[in-house]
Amino acid sequence: MKDVPTPDRPVLHARGISKFFPGTIALDDVSVRLMPGEVHALLGENGAGKSTLIKCLTGAYRRDAGVMELDGQEVDPASTAESQRLGIGTVYQEVNLLPNLTVAENLFLGRQPTRGRFIARRRMNAMAREVLESYGLDIDPAEPLSGYSVAIQQVIAIARAVDMSGKVLILDEPTASLDHDEVQLLFRVIRQLKARGLAVVFITHFLDQVFDISDRATVLRNGQVVGECLLNEVTQHDVVTMMLGRQLEARVQNRDTGRAGKTLVEISDLGKRGMIDPFSLTIHEGEVVGLAGLLGSGRTETANLIFGVVPADQGKITLRGKAIDITNPRDAVAHRFALCPEDRKVDGIVGDLSVRDNIILALQARQGWMRPIPRAKVEEIAQSYVRALDIRLASLDMPIRLLSGGNQQKALLARWLATNPDFLILDEPTRGIDVGAHAEIIALIEQLRADGMALLVASSELEELVAYSTRVIVLRDRQQVRELTGDDISPATIIDVIATEEAAR
Amino acid sequence: MSTPSAGPRPSVFKRILPQLVILAVALALNVVVFPDFFHIDFRNGRLFGNLIDVLNRGAPVALLCIGMTLVIATKGIDLSVGAVMAIAGAVAASMVVEGHGWGTALLAAMAAGGLCGLWNGFLVAVLRIQPIVATLVLMVAGRGIAQLVTEGKILTFDNAGLIHLGAGTVAGVPTPILIWIALGALVTFVVRRTALGMLIEAIGINERSSRLAGINSRVLLVCVYLVSGLCAALAGVIVAADIKGADANNAGLWLELDAILAVVIGGNSLLGGRFSIVASLIGALIIQSVNSVILLSGLPPEFNLVIKALLILGILVIQSPRIGNYVYMLRASDIQPQPDRPKPIDHQEKEAAR
Ligand SMILES: Nc1ncnc2c1ncn2[C@@H]1O[C@H](COP(=O)(O)OP(=O)(O)OP(=O)(O)O)[C@@H](O)[C@H]1O
Numbered sequence: 126m127k128d129v130p131t132p133d134r135p136v137l138h139a140r141g142i143s144k145f146f147p148g149t150i151a152l153d154d155v156s157v158r159l160m161p162g163e164v165h166a167l168l169g170e171n172g173a174g175k176s177t178l179i180k181c182l183t184g185a186y187r188r189d190a191g192v193m194e195l196d197g198q199e200v201d202p203a204s205t206a207e208s209q210r211l212g213i214g215t216v217y218q219e220v221n222l223l224p225n226l227t228v229a230e231n232l233f234l235g236r237q238p239t240r241g242r243f244i245a246r247r248r249m250n251a252m253a254r255e256v257l258e259s260y261g262l263d264i265d266p267a268e269p270l271s272g273y274s275v276a277i278q279q280v281i282a283i284a285r286a287v288d289m290s291g292k293v294l295i296l297d298e299p300t301a302s303l304d305h306d307e308v309q310l311l312f313r314v315i316r317q318l319k320a321r322g323l324a325v326v327f328i329t330h331f332l333d334q335v336f337d338i339s340d341r342a343t344v345l346r347n348g349q350v351v352g353e354c355l356l357n358e359v360t361q362h363d364v365v366t367m368m369l370g371r372q373l374e375a376r377v378q379n380r381d382t383g384r385a386g387k388t389l390v391e392i393s394d395l396g397k398r399g400m401i402d403p404f405s406l407t408i409h410e411g412e413v414v415g416l417a418g419l420l421g422s423g424r425t426e427t428a429n430l431i432f433g434v435v436p437a438d439q440g441k442i443t444l445r446g447k448a449i450d451i452t453n454p455r456d457a458v459a460h461r462f463a464l465c466p467e468d469r470k471v472d473g474i475v476g477d478l479s480v481r482d483n484i485i486l487a488l489q490a491r492q493g494w495m496r497p498i499p500r501a502k503v504e505e506i507a508q509s510y511v512r513a514l515d516i517r518l519a520s521l522d523m524p525i526r527l528l529s530g531g532n533q534q535k536a537l538l539a540r541w542l543a544t545n546p547d548f549l550i551l552d553e554p555t556r557g558i559d560v561g562a563h564a565e566i567i568a569l570i571e572q573l574r575a576d577g578m579a580l581l582v583a584s585s586e587l588e589e590l591v592a593y594s595t596r597v598i599v600l601r602d603r604q605q606v607r608e609l610t611g612d613d614i615s616p617a618t619i620i621d622v623i624a625t626e627e628a629a630r
Numbered sequence: 631m632s633t634p635s636a637g638p639r640p641s642v643f644k645r646i647l648p649q650l651v652i653l654a655v656a657l658a659l660n661v662v663v664f665p666d667f668f669h670i671d672f673r674n675g676r677l678f679g680n681l682i683d684v685l686n687r688g689a690p691v692a693l694l695c696i697g698m699t700l701v702i703a704t705k706g707i708d709l710s711v712g713a714v715m716a717i718a719g720a721v722a723a724s725m726v727v728e729g730h731g732w733g734t735a736l737l738a739a740m741a742a743g744g745l746c747g748l749w750n751g752f753l754v755a756v757l758r759i760q761p762i763v764a765t766l767v768l769m770v771a772g773r774g775i776a777q778l779v780t781e782g783k784i785l786t787f788d789n790a791g792l793i794h795l796g797a798g799t800v801a802g803v804p805t806p807i808l809i810w811i812a813l814g815a816l817v818t819f820v821v822r823r824t825a826l827g828m829l830i831e832a833i834g835i836n837e838r839s840s841r842l843a844g845i846n847s848r849v850l851l852v853c854v855y856l857v858s859g860l861c862a863a864l865a866g867v868i869v870a871a872d873i874k875g876a877d878a879n880n881a882g883l884w885l886e887l888d889a890i891l892a893v894v895i896g897g898n899s900l901l902g903g904r905f906s907i908v909a910s911l912i913g914a915l916i917i918q919s920v921n922s923v924i925l926l927s928g929l930p931p932e933f934n935l936v937i938k939a940l941l942i943l944g945i946l947v948i949q950s951p952r953i954g955n956y957v958y959m960l961r962a963s964d965i966q967p968q969p970d971r972p973k974p975i976d977h978q979e980k981e982a983a984r
């Protein structure tokens with residue numbers, strides 16, 4: 126333990142934390158110690174209990190057992206507001222900002238600068254601009270938050286939490302929707318806080334990032350601590366084995382691009398003013414087209430336009446040679462298109478419906494209300510996907526919002542796979558998914574392709590994109606700038622293309 | 631690697647248990663103030679008794695709350711139902727006054743209610759006006775329309791067929807009771823035997839996600855307002871038939887609020903989502919039982935509204951989320967722990983043993 130500063134006393138010491146939910150033991154006698162000036166990674170599979178632990182420590186949930194000490198003093202925050210007052214700043218996995226308020230209001234909510242009895246709006250906006258600039262964001266803080274992308278909202282949530290954390294900063298999957306540069310920016314901020322002696326808790330499924338920034342890790346499995354380790358004493362492989370309780374077999378990557386089938390979808394000059402420049406794209410059966418590009422480059426917009434989430438104002442789509450009209454998602458679903466969206470909370474889950482209903486929702490919508498899927502069939506479909514994707518749940522009857530983030534993502538994949546689409550569009554399919562499941566989803570995509578499905582996958586994880594794509598399209602500034610095929614498909618070339626295009630600007 | 635149990639779905643009985651308990655208490659209060667409350671007579675080919683009265687007098691609100699439940703499940707609200715009752719009553723009355731048969735009159739009234747529903751649906755689903763504002767339009771304008779139909783008078787009639795709908799009996803049971811039970815059963819059957827119920831719940835919980843999943847939220851929204859309009863029309867005809875006249879000013883006055891209340895007492899969230907029509911219907915009966923207690927206790931009428939408000943406040947407090955959470959923990963016992971894990975209870979014992 127000599128390489129890590131380990132003063133005698135942890136900033137935050139939680140012992141024997143337990144939390145029960147109906148049908149689940151989310152946390153079972155969990156202890157963690159956070160040392161001052163250390164970044165502490167919290168690792169574990171989807172549903173291991175990471176987010177629940179955070180919520181118990183910050184007063185979002187009442188714990189069922191356990192004690193918690195902050196600077197040696199026993200504390201028991203009963204609400205998130207109280208934990209903030211104690212100096213614990215938190216970004217929860219499901220960002221909970223207020224979409225109708227402005228960016229500045231979200232940043233300073235509850236502690237707005239005032240002049241007399243009124244909020245000093247101009248000063249607040251100026252302060253917000255300053256804070257955001259330090260994160261490399263040049264946006265108007267007087268605009269409502271809802272106008273900005275998930276990534277920007279994520280940065281705003283982080284900025285708010287950093288500002289409020291006097292002793293501890295907790296980040297639950299903060300980098301899930303950020304790309305490389307933003308992650309580096311965040312890490313710079315974290316290193317500054319660390320130098321000031323704060324303890325930072327960092328949750329993520331990106332092991333590279335864990336090893337990049339963290340000093341120590343606590344690994345959870347099934348609600349129990351399986352170990353604590355110093356990260357400079359272990360390898361990624363060790364950590365994965367600890368998380369999964371088994372070895373993750375390495376997958377041989379064999380890309381055969383040769384045998385794309387017949388043309389399925391032909392998109393010509395599809396575009397919408399102010400959203401994305403007209404683009405053309407041909408997709409064949411048995412082909413995975415990857416969409417790469419920085420944040421805001423137009424990946425999500427491309428997917429949304431094809432699926433009719435936003436109707437295009439020019440161009441056309443043909444399916445197997447016949448022109449089709451897609452003005453809303455219902456049309457797309459009727460043509461056996463599927464889109465698993467990027468923002469699972471807003472565009473994906475129907476929170477209060479059961480996991481079962483969520484899985485069959487799109488299939489049922491396509492069949493129409495008159496033809497309900499028989500119960501036995503529903504049960505069979507839901508069960509088979511729960512098994513195939515290893516969705517961890519206590520019961521198919523539980524509302525989907527109670528599933529862990531990664532398991533919600535899997536259930537949404539199941540929703541669209543259940544429709545047995547001809548053309549599957551995936552927007553960040555592995556967001557929030559653990560290492561084990563990650564490998565399985567990549568294998569699944571390969572399997573679907575081999576079975577003849579056409580896929581369009583947008584992802585900010587280049588390694589992953591490269592693993593399954595037979596073709597990669599690079600976007601920048603809402604324009605397609607390059608198409609890579611064959612041996613050109615590698616993370617290095619993609620980064621290269623983006624960089625040269627950036628430079629050419 | 632956990633395989634969830636197929637298990638029984640959460641039962642309907644458990645869902646409506648709180649409402650049943652409250653109804654039992656309300657009925658018991660009736661017995662306290664009037665011991666003969668449950669006494670039922672069969673005279674002149676008709677059932678008589680206070681319980682029958684509760685079922686009969688509760689008919690308008692019961693009918694309204696069927697449609698209102700669906701509207702509220704979509705995160706909407708329909709303030710216009712009281713006014714639509716007045717319109718439908720006026721239309722039915724003027725038809726029979728003009729010499730049409732009761733069947734034609736009923737159809738015309740239903741058509742008027744349906745039109746009102748479509749109008750609301752158009753404002754909400756197509757123009758995207760907030761439901762509370764959209765339906766306020768017709769709430770205000772509706773009584774004016776009804777007055778135009780009745781030409782400002784109380785339009786009385788003596789068409790036996792029409793009167794039968796409100797004051798008659800079938801096999802000894804007052805017709806309104808049969809109508810609301812039948813309609814409640816029919817709508818419940820349709821929404822639960824088809825996928826309609828789930829799709830309505832989905833758009834009430836997250837319309838964006840539902841739209842992305844391919845649900846036709848616009849048509850569904852129009853449909854629920856249409857159903858609400860039809861329910862209101864039927865209620866309006868019954869009320870008019872009962873008093874043998876159409877009173878544009880007073881028919882259905884404030885009943886939209888009772889209907890909303892019935893839905894809320896039925897444990898349905900005003901924020902939309904999961905709904906139960908049966909629970910709303912019990913809610914309507916609870917309201918009518920409360921009315922009955924006040925009536926039977928012989929308190930001066932000035933107290934009525936205050937007492938009703940207090941009783942309802944009590945009911946809502948019992949159902950507040952705080953207490954609801956507690957009930958949830960109790961109910962949760964039917965979700966089984968994952969097979970390869972120790973039961974939580976073992977653990978608590980371990981905890982206690984320390
Ligand atoms: N409010 C709740 N009610 C019932 N079960 C819950 C609730 N919250 C969480 N759970 C369950 O507790 C377990 C742990 O969930 P948690 O969200 O902590 O996982 P996680 O480690 O953060 O996973 P992920 O990496 O997917 O975010 C899961 O099985 C989840 O379904």
Ligand SMILES: [Mg+2]
Binds near residue numbers: 297529530
């Ligand atoms: Mg989590």
